[in-house]
Amino acid sequence: MLDRSAEILTLIQQGRLSPALARLKLWLKKDPGSAPAWHLLGVTHLHRNDYSAAEAALQQALQISPTDGYARNNRALVLLRLGRAGESRREAEAAIARQPNEPGFLANLGYACEALRDYEAMADAFGRALALGGDGLECGLAIAKARRHLQQWSEARSALASLPLTEPDVLTETLVLAHASADRATVARTEPLCQDNWDSLAGALVKAGLSEPAETYYRRHLQQHPGDTSARYLLEALTGRVSREANAAYVASVFDGAAEQFDQHLLGPLDYQAPAWLTRHLTDWVPVRQVWDIGCGTGLAAGPVKQAYPEADLIGFDLSAAMLNQAKQKGHYRALHQMDVRDPEVFDALPADQQRPDLVLLMDVLIYVPDASRWLANAMTRMPEGCRWVITLEQGHHERIHKQGRIQHDGDELMAALPPHRCLHDETAPLRVEAGKTVIGRWLVLVS
Known part of the structure; x- marks a missing residue:
């Protein structure tokens, strides 16, 4: 043995x-x-x-x-x-x-x-x-x-x-600690060691709630890399502006880097509620033959979907190749597609037998879609009549961007801009935890 x-x-x-x-x-x-x-x-x-x-x-x-x-x-x-x-x-x-x-x-x-x-x-x-x-x-x-x-x-x-500053994680934590504790001497002593790592340091500072030095570091990075659309998007987010052209590059790069530990981070420290919510509610909407999981990430929704609809075809879409690789390993998807779903016309290139969803999941997707009302209205007109849409939003001021780059939407304003539809479910409930505070989400189920 x-x-x-x-x-x-x-x-x-x-x-x-x-x-x-x-x-x-x-x-x-x-x-x-x-x-x-x-x-x-x-x-x-x-x-x-x-x-x-x-x-x-x-x-x-x-x-x-x-x-x-x-x-x-x-x-x-x-x-x-x-x-x-x-x-x-x-x-x-x-x-x-x-x-x-x-x-x-x-x-x-x-x-x-x-x-x-x-x-x-x-x-x-x-x-x-x-x-x-x-x-x-x-x-x-x-x-x-x-x-x-x-x-x-x-x-x-x-x-x-006793830890070596030559280790990137040690350097990052040293600078975050120095800024958090207003230790200017350590900041001055450590910054010359950072070389070309300002964007990663800025992201760590944003995560720690230290926006002012993060903005400075993003500007330093952009001086060296003016074409980095991801960094420009995040800098504009810190100043409250929604950048249109940089969004896709930002989303792909962030999730490529986060894929390996994504499930552990989202389900652990962030206490992400979407999979549990789906487990409770999916069986309310039957029968289902084909499910589109738009922005599927690592496939966190796949388990609840296959539990509720074991015979349904599950089709996943995401910008990040690394996230799709994680989803593939779960073995629940019939097909996975790497694409920018913000252009609904990309769906027309799918095989004909993958173009008839009767359930579409948009779980924490619209938080990365500027002008989400117009995008969703266009997408809904392309789906079969009677298709159900399960949508989560970060409920708040419409089209307001967080410093972390996520976009809030108001559910009422969103629905007012959509083509004729029915609302089967409308719930305000916790979505996840951010910096120790509960983020309230809006959970909608619409029928086109």
Whole structure:
């Protein structure tokens, strides 16, 4: 069994997930009570970003072998990526209770605490991991970040003191901390090391709520790269202007860079509610034969859609190639298309059998569409009569842009500009968390 486990683990580490799955299926067919096989199956699904399947397999492993700390630790990681941070924390604590000297277990606990915004517990978990020989760079950065959130400036500086400024993440955290704590001497000493990294630094400052230095850094970047439309879009967003021409380049670049950790970040710290909302409501609108998931990203909507409509064709669209690659690994989509959906005419190039949706998902898509009313009105006229549209908005002033580059819309103004339609559902409810505050969304279901 050890040889078999080692062989499969090697396949997983090499990224050869299909042969790993094939061997695990044969193993479990012969021995369905094998806890190691279920554990490795969970790890394989984790590497495929199929977190629901990973959680189910790891739960099965733990039913057979409840004292397996490694399985509990991996389940803690899966639960975090499913957005169930409280459960992740409890499972990580259970794993640590069984094997208290594993720094990786403590790191997973720290990340769960970060998602719960319990920064004191986050710092403690990473401090214990560091004392047990955990990765010094990972632990030091995490401790510094937690102490910065707590405004414990000297403790944050101490955590960074032994880390090399040649590491981009260390340089970024050092500058963010310096600006947050008004440490002008460190800003002056550190900025000369930044070279050609002003746009990334600006993005980190915006995320930390430090708009003024972020604006300065975007301007420096644009002096060196005047053609960078993504940076220009974000600079204009900081000053309250909606840039039309730069939007697509910005969206593609941001999501290409975020794809690998997107699900974990959105479902964890941001507590994104759309997948859970879809799970509750999709079965209200049946029958459904073909679903368009516009702005599908990594495919977070795919699980609820296939659960509600297992026989329906699911077609995904996104600007980001990296996001589409993540969605492909989930295995739920009949077809995936990389395109800028802001031009509805692009849909005419689809194969004929993919042009008859009876349900269209626009989950957090219009926040990246300037003049969304006109775009949506045009798109609705191109869809079959009776097509239902599930739409989420950041409810607020119409066409007002956030400093992070997202555009608010007013649901009433949006609907007033649309062709004749019926509204099946209109709800104001939490959409996600941003900087510790709940973002209220508008959830609409319209029939064209």
